[in-house]
Amino acid sequence: MRRMRWTWAPLGGTVLLLLLFSQAFSAPPQCQLGVPAIKLGVQGVASGPHADYGRQIQMGATMAIEEINAKGGILGCRLEMRFMDDENRPATGVRNARLLVTEYGAHFLYGTDSSGVAMALGPVLKELNRIQFFTHAATHRLTEELVAQQGIKQIVRVSAPVYQDAIAAWVFKDNPAIRRWATIGADYEYGYAVWGLFRETLRKFRPDVEFVGAAWAPFLTTDFTPHISAVMAQNPDAIIATPWAGEAVTLLRQAVLMGVFDKIQVWFQAMGGSVDVLEGIAREVQDGRFKGKLWATARYIHNWPNTQTNRAFVERFQKRWSRLPNYSAETTYSAIYITKAAVEKARSLETDKVLAALRGMQIVTPAGLRVFREEDHQFVYTVPAGRVVWSERYNMPVLGDLRIFDPKDYWRWPPFTPIPMGK
Amino acid sequence: MMRNGAIGRAWLGVRLFTGFLLIFFALLPRFSSTYVVYLTIHILILSLFALGFNLLFGYTGLLSFGQAGFYAVGAYVCARILLVRPSLLLGVVGGMLAACLVSLVVGALSVRHTRIYFSMLTLAFGMIIFSLAWKWRDVTGGDDGLVGIPRAPLVLGPLAVDMTRLDHYYSFVFFLAVLAIWFMYRIVTSPFGLTLQAIRDSEVRASFTGIPVRAHRFWAFVIAGTYAGLAGSLLPPLENTVTPPVAHWTTSAEPVLATLLGGIHSFAGPIVGAFLLFVIKDLIVRVTIHWSIVLGITVIVLVMGFRGGVAGVLAGLFQRVVAVKVSRTPEPIPVGSEGEES
Numbered sequence: 001m002r003r004m005r006w007t008w009a010p011l012g013g014t015v016l017l018l019l020l021f022s023q024a025f026s027a028p029p030q031c032q033l034g035v036p037a038i039k040l041g042v043q044g045v046a047s048g049p050h051a052d053y054g055r056q057i058q059m060g061a062t063m064a065i066e067e068i069n070a071k072g073g074i075l076g077c078r079l080e081m082r083f084m085d086d087e088n089r090p091a092t093g094v095r096n097a098r099l100l101v102t103e104y105g106a107h108f109l110y111g112t113d114s115s116g117v118a119m120a121l122g123p124v125l126k127e128l129n130r131i132q133f134f135t136h137a138a139t140h141r142l143t144e145e146l147v148a149q150q151g152i153k154q155i156v157r158v159s160a161p162v163y164q165d166a167i168a169a170w171v172f173k174d175n176p177a178i179r180r181w182a183t184i185g186a187d188y189e190y191g192y193a194v195w196g197l198f199r200e201t202l203r204k205f206r207p208d209v210e211f212v213g214a215a216w217a218p219f220l221t222t223d224f225t226p227h228i229s230a231v232m233a234q235n236p237d238a239i240i241a242t243p244w245a246g247e248a249v250t251l252l253r254q255a256v257l258m259g260v261f262d263k264i265q266v267w268f269q270a271m272g273g274s275v276d277v278l279e280g281i282a283r284e285v286q287d288g289r290f291k292g293k294l295w296a297t298a299r300y301i302h303n304w305p306n307t308q309t310n311r312a313f314v315e316r317f318q319k320r321w322s323r324l325p326n327y328s329a330e331t332t333y334s335a336i337y338i339t340k341a342a343v344e345k346a347r348s349l350e351t352d353k354v355l356a357a358l359r360g361m362q363i364v365t366p367a368g369l370r371v372f373r374e375e376d377h378q379f380v381y382t383v384p385a386g387r388v389v390w391s392e393r394y395n396m397p398v399l400g401d402l403r404i405f406d407p408k409d410y411w412r413w414p415p416f417t418p419i420p421m422g423k
Numbered sequence: 424m425m426r427n428g429a430i431g432r433a434w435l436g437v438r439l440f441t442g443f444l445l446i447f448f449a450l451l452p453r454f455s456s457t458y459v460v461y462l463t464i465h466i467l468i469l470s471l472f473a474l475g476f477n478l479l480f481g482y483t484g485l486l487s488f489g490q491a492g493f494y495a496v497g498a499y500v501c502a503r504i505l506l507v508r509p510s511l512l513l514g515v516v517g518g519m520l521a522a523c524l525v526s527l528v529v530g531a532l533s534v535r536h537t538r539i540y541f542s543m544l545t546l547a548f549g550m551i552i553f554s555l556a557w558k559w560r561d562v563t564g565g566d567d568g569l570v571g572i573p574r575a576p577l578v579l580g581p582l583a584v585d586m587t588r589l590d591h592y593y594s595f596v597f598f599l600a601v602l603a604i605w606f607m608y609r610i611v612t613s614p615f616g617l618t619l620q621a622i623r624d625s626e627v628r629a630s631f632t633g634i635p636v637r638a639h640r641f642w643a644f645v646i647a648g649t650y651a652g653l654a655g656s657l658l659p660p661l662e663n664t665v666t667p668p669v670a671h672w673t674t675s676a677e678p679v680l681a682t683l684l685g686g687i688h689s690f691a692g693p694i695v696g697a698f699l700l701f702v703i704k705d706l707i708v709r710v711t712i713h714w715s716i717v718l719g720i721t722v723i724v725l726v727m728g729f730r731g732g733v734a735g736v737l738a739g740l741f742q743r744v745v746a747v748k749v750s751r752t753p754e755p756i757p758v759g760s761e762g763e764e765s
Contacts, residue, residue, distance in 0.1 A: 046712045058712075085712045090568065090666040095465070099705070102458040116666045119567045123663035139567055150571060188557070188566035218557075219566075421560075 031077035033349055035107075038077045040065065040336065041100030043093060044111040044136070044328065046085035049220065050245050052276045053328050057111045057135060058083045059321050060329030064336035067316075074340050075347065086112065090120035097121055101128045107349045108133065110335050113328065115139035115190060122146040125154035129351050133335035136299070136328045138162045139189060143376035144416040153355055156377045158338060158370070159331040160299045163411045165194040167297055167385045168240055168268040169201035170410055171403045178265055180212045182236035184227050184243070184251065187216035191242040192421040194270055198240055200420055201410065212236050217243055217251075224251045228258050238266040248272055249280030256289045265293060272296030272388065275326040278397040285397040286390050296399060297385040299327035300367040303398050304384055313366035324394065325366075334365035338379070375414040382407045433745040448597060452590035460593050464661055466701045467600040468654045473678035473685075473693030474607050475650025480679075481687035482611055483643045484623035485534075486542045488675050489549025492529070493522040493648040495556055495670030497655030502569045502665045503562070509575035511586055511595070515656045522652020523645060525552075530644035534637055537626070546672060553670035568666030572659040586660065596657055603653060604694070610646065611690060619643055651678075684725055686732020695734040699725070 031037070042061045044054030065079045073079060082104050086093040093112060100106040109125070109132035112118045118137030123146075125132050134142060134157040143161065146152045172178055181202070185191030199211055213234035215227035221243065228251075231239060239260075243251050248269055255261065271277065273296040284290060302314045302324050313333070317325045325333075338361070343349065346357035361372040370379040386399030412419075452460050472494060479485045501518030505511070533544045556563045563569065574592055577584040586592045610616050622629045622636050630636050659665045668674065677700070678693065685696025703721055707714045729736045 047715055054712075083712060084708060085714065089668050090664060091662065091668070094662050094664075095462075096708075098458055098461050099709075102456060102461075116566055116568060116668075119570050120662060120664040120666060123571055127663075141567060141570075146570070189560075190566075 031073070032075040032347070033077050033343070035077060035349065037080045038074055038108075038343070038349065039104060039106045040079060040081045040108055040110060040339075041084070041097070041104060041106030042081055042110045042332070043084045043086045043096045043100070045088045045113045046083075047087055049247075050088060050113060053113045053136060053245065053326070054085060054111075056275075056326045056329040057113070057332045059317070059323075060135075060325065060332035061110060061336060063317060063320055063329075064333045066320075068336070068340055074343050079336075082106070086114070086117050088114045088117065090114075090117050093117035094120050094124050097124055097128065097130075097132070101130050106130065108339055108354075110332055111135055111328075112137050115142065118142050119146070122150075122152050122155055126152045128154075130154060131156055131351055131354060133158050133332075133338065135159050135331035135335050138164075138299075140193060140412065140416075140419060141189075143378045144412070147378075148376040148414055148416060153377065154351060156355075156358065156379075158335040158379050159327065160381065160383060161378065162190060162193045163197065164297060164299065164383060165242070165270045166197040166201045167383075167403075167405060167410050168270075168295070169198050169205070170405045171268070171295065171385050172238065172266060173202060173205040175266075178237045179208060180210050180235065180237045182211070182213035182231040182234055182239050183215070184224065184231055184239060184241040185214060185216050186242040186244070186247075187218045189421075191216060193419050194242045195240070196420045197412075217247070221247060222250060224254045225258065227251075228255055228260060232258070232260060232263065236264060238264060238268065240268045240270065242270045244271040244274070245276060246280065248277045252277075252281050252290075252294070253284065256284055261289065261291045261293050267294050268385075269294065269296040269388075271298055273298030273301045273386070273399045275302070275324045278388070281388070282396050285388055290388060292387060292389075294388040295385060296388055297383060298399075300325075300330040300383055301327075301386070301399050302330075303391075303394070304402060304404075305368045307364075307366075307368070309364055310366040310368075324396075330366050334363075334367065334370065337365065338363055338370070373414075376416075380407050380411060429749045430745060433741070433748070437741075445601065449594075452593050457589055460589055461661075462701060462705060464589075464593055464596050464657075466697050467596050468657050468661075469677060469681055469697035469701065470694040471600055471603050471657075472651055472654035473681040473697050474604065475647040475654070476678035477682045477687060477693045478607065478611065478619070478643055478650070479647045480682060481692070482616060482623060483619045483640060485537065485640060485644070486679075487533075487545040487644075487647070488542050488672055488679075489529070489545030489547070489552075490647065490651045490678055491670050491672060491674035492545075492549035492552035493526050493651035494655035494674060495552055495665075495667075496525045497522040497652030498658045498665045498669050499556065499563055499569070499655075500652075501656035502572045502659040505572050505575050505659065506569065509573050511575045511577045511660060512579070514575065514660065515599070515653070518656025519649055519653040522655065523649040526645045526648020526652070530641050530648065534640040534644055546675075549670065549672055549675055553667060553672070556667040556670045563667070566667060568664055569659070570664050572663050572665065574660040574663065592660065596661075599653070599657070603650065607650070608690060615639070615642070680722065682732075684722065684732060686729075686735030686738070689732060689734040689738050691738075692732045692734040695737075696732065699733060 044057035046054035065081050069078050084096040086096055109130055112134055113136040115137045131154050136159055138161045140161050143157050147155050183195045185195050213231045215230040217227050342354045342357040346353040358372050359374055363370050368381050370381045373380050384402040384404040387401040388397050389400035391398040476490050479487050497518035500521035501514040504517045505514040529548045574586045576586055618639055681696035681700050682693045684699050686692030704718055707717045
């Protein structure tokens with residue numbers, strides 16, 4: 001018995017040592033920020049007709065966190081996330097933010113699709129003193145009013161605001177055949193602001209254009225035929241439309257059925273470059289029902305810019321989720337990498353230090369170079385507009401015939417003056 | 424006497440429990456997190472909203488789908504006042520009075536009808552107010568709503584209480600809620616409240632006894648609208664913002680759901696329902712983003728399992744226990760009763 005024990009002892013000791021060594025080498029590096037993990041609170045609409053946008057926010061955030069954690073986290077700190085549904089309701093968004101910060105202990109907040117939710121969150125972020133990186137909500141008031149005027153410094157926007165939709169004016173300003181413009185607008189601030197910005201921008205180049213009609217469709221409209229008829233009665237050469245997500249798909253299909261594309265020269269669908277919209281109109285695009293007249297943009301499109309960073313992002317995203325990323329996925333993904341850069345520079349999770357680290361930041365993201373604008377905490381970048389075409393490579397429609405403009409041409413710049421609302 | 428003693432002890436127990444709850448909630452900010460305080464303010468607001476609604480539904484038999492309209496009027500008017508003149512009391516009273524005025528007009532038009540026609544009318548009026556909130560941009564801020572509403576100080580003569588601290592605001596809301604609940608209790612136990620129940624049970628019989636049915640319905644409607652306005656006016660200082668969804672019919676559904684959960688024929692039903700609704704949802708959203716499915720199933724189980732509402736079932740159980748105790752208590756034998764019988 002005694003011999004047996006001595007035989008096993010060196011073997012047991014060796015195994016124990018090996019285990020200790022393996023633990024020592026595989027143990028995650030110590031978090032240099034003194035927290036067990038960096039907690040990220042993410043929210044977006046995850047129920048109802050716009051739920052895909054919240055889902056894309058969640059997918060983008062999850063992928064960024066997985067990638068960062070696989071490479072050792074931020075300063076040795078692992079990232080954790082809690083995602084919540086804001087139901088597109090401001091009250092729910094505010095409650096979520098409070099829960100995420102005070103109960104979950106989120107160090108940073110992300111997401112939010114609706115402008116209404118974003119505007120409601122602004123003052124609460126100041127009270128909670130937490131930075132939220134907004135990755136979809138597009139109202140100009142979020143940054144122009146709440147940040148630049150009221151000084152709510154905890155607001156940072158990574159996605160392009162409503163300015164971007166004025167890009168249509170730059171795309172079509174040199175086409176003399178298009179003189180009569182009309183809109184089928186989303187019947188709330190987004191639609192009015194787009195129509196106002198578009199008219200203001202186009203008038204600078206084309207005093208001869210006429211704005212002949214406007215029909216406003218409330219949120220969750222399913223029958224656009226009265227709006228289409230009202231606008232078509234004015235014989236427009238071109239239409240700019242702002243209903244988005246599933247509503248954009250419905251509107252475009254109904255316009256096809258009503259023969260609109262036989263009568264007009266151009267239809268510009270403001271957020272029509274989003275993956276969900278492109279998937280929704282795939283059959284019509286493949287069949288050529290839009291006759292090459294449908295143009296669109298988005299806050300990010302997966303086939304531009306043609307950089308290694310973007311190509312790799314899209315490839316990884318497709319591999320991880322079996323889908324293409326839409327803009328809310330890319331902006332949230334980039335927002336987390338922006339956080340990483342800022343925290344690594346600040347070496348702190350404190351709001352003021354992280355905000356100081358954001359100053360002057362220029363960061364390469366899948367959407368291209370993003371530059372932090374200090375006056376309104378808006379990251380500036382460009383997204384092209386393009387014609388909706390069928391892509392054999394992606395087996396779905398994409399934006400082709402791309403028109404790229406410098407953001408200084410079509411973005412608004414401080415000091416801000418009120419946007420002439422279009423309605 | 425002994426039976427009366429048993430009943431008296433039971434009611435003493437109820438009063439002691441109510442007193443314990445009052446002390447517990449009054450001291451809540453001292454021992455709980457900011458989020459729990461915030462959530463409790465929401466529960467109190469929904470409780471007031473649902474109490475007013477139940478005066479119409481549970482006590483008068485009128486199902487309104489437009490209470491969110493008055494809730495929104497209270498919220499928007501309070502917000503506008505606070506943006507111009509930062510006085511919390513002025514904002515809350517102003518919001519409540521505005522909702523009262525609007526309910527006077529809407530009530531005069533709505534109580535001419537009953538059942539589904541009344542419900543549809545109130546739904547239509549509620550959605551008109553929603554459309555106004557959405558479209559009247561100069562006043563309501565349109566879809567983005569009114570932002571940056573201050574949690575103004577409570578000014579009482581020379582005294583000004585700072586309300587930027589959430590626990591201070593909680594105390595203000597708690598005080599108002601207790602006052603409003605007490606006032607509602609007085610209403611439903613008054614001859615007016617009993618008359619409303621008579622109208623609910625049989626409109627024809629009530630009118631044959633000379634009760635002015637429409638006038639009673641009208642005043643019940645106005646009180647319900649005023650309570651909705653009070654609840655709504657407590658929201659903007661809490662959230663610093665007010666947006667059109669507060670006027671949407673889905674907001675009108677919240678007091679309906681709370682009341683059904685808690686119990687329509689129990690005074691405390693709407694309060695218990697508001698508490699359950701918030702707590703259950705808060706627990707579910709922490710676990711899954713598919714909260715609506717889980718919440719729906721939970722509500723179905725509660726509504727089917729607790730017929731008459733959770734508070735209704737608990738009140739029934741309490742009464743049964745008291746009845747059993749009373750029945751076990753021996754009836755005192757009257758002195759000289761045997762002699763009388765013989």
